[in-house]
Amino acid sequence: MSSVSQTSTERLASGERIPAAERREQILAAASRVFGERGYAGATTDQVAQAAGISQPYVVRMFGSKENLFVEVLERALDKLMTVFRTVIEESAAADETTDQRSARLGAAYADLISDRGILLSLMQAFTMGHEPTIGKVARDGFLAIYSLLRTEGRFTADHVVDFLAHGMLFNTLIALRMTDGIDDNALVSELVACTFGAKLDTVLDAVARAHP
Amino acid sequence: MSSVSQTSTERLASGERIPAAERREQILAAASRVFGERGYAGATTDQVAQAAGISQPYVVRMFGSKENLFVEVLERALDKLMTVFRTVIEESAAADETTDQRSARLGAAYADLISDRGILLSLMQAFTMGHEPTIGKVARDGFLAIYSLLRTEGRFTADHVVDFLAHGMLFNTLIALRMTDGIDDNALVSELVACTFGAKLDTVLDAVARAHP
DNA sequence: GTCTATAGTATGATAGAC
């Protein structure tokens, strides 16, 4: 009864030794949440360690430095985004959908992905760090890779991609601001939110309710 | 020859006593830059003090706490934005312009305002802090006040305002990412930047060149 | 209105045992 039916949380609590690859993902997921809520500078390696259920020096040991940990968190978020978009584009192409249909599917997939606040906020943090030599370059290259994916594989016009990205950035802002919390109290808020998310509103509200009930 | 022809920088260097109101604005301008570049948590009150040419304890003394200093920086940025938008709307109404003309003017005014990286980045930092009780509320209320201004005094439809804000958020992202720096080296970057900023491209590039030559 | 000195705390990273 030692390892077969245990969840990774149970294994964490028991002080068990876990393969490095699995531990890495645990730490990255925890770091994503912590960096998202506190910002790059505000997050501490100790908070990440506690969220992952291990010791602070082990976090530093495994990733070399706090900066490098953030870079890996960012790359993980960008990877997930690229993978989701690529999948949607392939499915859409296979189904011979119109540009508008593809765009709507991508928007829904994006709304779904950023319902993980850690991913959303880590990306937003990175966007404010263009002046940092290392992190800034990763963020720029990642943003550009997404533009490139939509433009070429997605076969959108430049105008269309820019429009798509613009609305994505507004999604980000409203969710990060927790603007969706005031939706019942204020007519202006609910108009703004409804109009921004359109058909994706339910996805978003469900995710918000799950994140902070 | 003591005070008549001196710039405020000269007066700073000379250790002169300066009225509180003027000092406040000096500190807020400095804090806007520092908070923008390093983030709320990453910025230190000492960095702000040095940027303003005064001592660290005096910064704390004058604003009570680091958090309160950030709130005032944020409110200053939001005030400037509201003032600029209100002015443009009034001018546009007086000239009987169309909705599209008003929208273009507002976009140009916005591009001009956020060419102050301090303002741009302090706003973006605040947008990631929706979960902070004090700062989050100021940020939400500020965002909503802008929506309200455009919707009512600006007489735009909800869809129009959302579209305007969405493109504004993409402006923010590209400038903060310093994406404009790679405009000469990469065809995809220059396409993205050109298509995002359109006629406002020159304003933006000029501002960037002034900010980090 | 502005400074110096400093208390009290928290941080990232390293050393080294198991």
Next chain:
DNA sequence: GTCTATCATACTATAGAC
């Protein structure tokens, strides 16, 4: 693969002089 102990540094905020 993981921990405990710890160093060196840096931070906000207060006290109190001028």
